Amino acid sequence: MSIELTCDPVQFAQDLIRKPSVTPIDAGALDVLQQHLEGLGFVCTRYPFGEGEDRVDNLYARFGTEAPNFCYAGHTDVVPVGDQDGWTYPPFAAHIEDGKLWGRGAADMKGSIAAFVAAVTNLLSGGWTPKGSISFLITGDEEGPAVNGTDKLLKAIEAAGEVIDHCLVGEPTNPDALGDMIKNGRRGSLNAKLTVTGQQGHVAYPHRASNPVPVLISLLSRLQERHLDSGNAFFQPSNLEVTSIDVGNPAHNVIAKEARAKFNIRFNTEHRGDDLKNWIEKEVANIGSGFDGEIVADLRVTGEAFLTDPSHFTDVLQSAVRKVTGRQPELSTSGGTSDARYITHYAPVAEFGLVGATIHQVNEHVEVRDIYTLTEIYQEILERYFA
DSSP states (O other), X not given: XXXXXXXXXXXXXXXXXXXXXXXXXXXXXXXXXXXXXXXXXXXXXXXXXXXXXXXXXXXXXXXXXXXXXXXXXXXOOBOOOOOGGGOSSOTTSOEEETTEEESTTIIIIIHHHHHHHHHXXXXXXXXXXXXXXXXXXXXXXXXXXXXXXXXXXXXXXXXXXXXXXXXXXXXXXXXXSTTSEEEOEEOEEEEEEEXXXXXXXXXXXXXXXXXXXXXXXXXXXXXXXXXXXXXXXXXXXXXXXXXXXXXXXXXXXXXXXXEEEEEEEEEOTTOOHHHHHHHHHHHHHHHHTTOXXXXXXXXXXXXXXXXXXXXXXXXXXXXXXXXXXXXXXXXXXXXXXXXXXXXXXXXXXXXXXXXXXXXXXTTOEEEHHHHHHHHHHHHHHHHHHHO
16 A cells, blocks of 8 residues: 655654664664555555564665666664663754754664655655666664674675665764764774683782783784875874773782783774784784784774765765755765775765764754755755756
8 A cells, every 4th residue: 555655844754763773783774664665655665684683674766767866875773772760851852952863773863864865755745766776775873783683684685686876874973063064975984802812820929920910001002103195185194093902910019910901993994904904913913923922903994094086976965955954065084984984895885864963872863954955965965866
């Protein structure tokens, strides 16, 4: 049974927010989206991955069969609410007050999904037909480990013969006001855990022990001494940040057996993850030479740095934002990682959504007017893209 070809983006955002889809629980959020899209004529396919408590549901929906295929990518899962008592309004009530929509996921990123749904609905209800296809690639595992989400979904749809020509991710890219910023790239991320194991002993008899602490300090110092780079035309300099040092030794007169540390490297396109891993492993080997113990480095690259070069695609996005808001959005690669790190291997990708000032916070909210404005922007993007 078809639904009426109308869609208020704020009401649709409320419908999504009222589904408490904390990763990996879907809670019916994808059902809300699928029902509406099928009513518009989209062919929808669900892709569940994982087992038991780790099971994640995902959705790919496509309108049309011809190229080019313009894909909107996003996620319906949200982070936990945190301090429940700290919320002014219940986090899943989707309350509107003072011109703001309050709730977990309002900014990140159910408001954006609703705006794109409304943009497509408005165009199709007016008799417009894209000269190509429009698709939605929606995961329920962006805020979690991202094991059973976008990465697997992309591989599955590729195996099914799907080709994406360009992709817009609806992440909340604007720091202060709608129209500030489009992300056309992201830095890569490397997580490292160092464990140095020596021999416990008495501080008065160091020759009978093997102290892991100086070894760990020396290793971290060596790593931090390196000037990674000075950035480039599109990226800020790469940085290594030590986030934890832990010995767990309450005694002054005992040499601990083990010392541990964690650090993260956010790196730009001057580096590849494997090259950084090789460098760290060489430093571990150098520091470990002559040490009567063991150094273990657990290194994991969670995303490579990528850049979507300025092109007609980014021009379409910038010109649409400028027409609707009067602001010229900056092309930026700042901030953390997103699922665009997977999509870049399949198609040119950029990100634009709502204002992200309150994401992951207690009392997450967005301006109601921004959701309507974002709907206008998305509609303008689609019209320009298919023109």
